Amino acid sequence: MRWTVLDSPIGEFSVGTDGTHVCRARLGRVEDATQEPGDDAARQAIAELRAYFAGELTDFAVPLKAPGGSEFERGVWREMSTIPYGETLTYGEVARRLGDRGAARAVGMACNRNPIPVLVPCHRIVGAGGKLVGFGGGLDRKVKLLELEAGVALRHAWS
The missing domain is CATH 1.10.10.10 (Winged helix-like DNA-binding domain superfamily/Winged helix DNA-binding domain)
Structure with missing residues (x-):
């Protein structure tokens, strides 16, 4: 998993991707996160999150794949x-x-x-x-x- 961190109005926000999907997100910085998105999913997620926090986006389109869970x-x-x-x-x-x-x-x-x-x-x-x-x-x-x-x-x- 590759992590990208975004500065946001709620503090640092980290997004973890597998190359094609967002699989994780964390409020705060994940240790190995970079500010440069390393794949298409990360680029799309960061762009959408910036638009969301700017009040310009109301529905996310980035592909998601939530791991685990009952x-x-x-x-x-x-x-x-x-x-x-x-x-x-x-x-x-x-x-x-x-x-x-x-x-x-x-x-x-x-x-x-x-x-x-x-x-x-x-x-x-x-x-x-x-x-x-x-x-x-x-x-x-x-x-x-x-x-x-x-x-x-x-x-x-x-x-």
């Missing part, structure tokens, strides 16, 4: 990828969509294990009543991501 976790990751830009769902709502009303905590654990944060938008899942809880990168980063998306979504709705 069947349930992969289901949560697929479901979180369907949450529209600028919107949120609660852990309980995701659990209900997956057919297990009592699995809200398990949804939270799957979010925590998301190998490709931001690109697979675990930040769009919130606690009951919209409470901001649970983000591996810290709630301050979750707030910045949700504020970015809300602001862009409002500008699009009003234009």
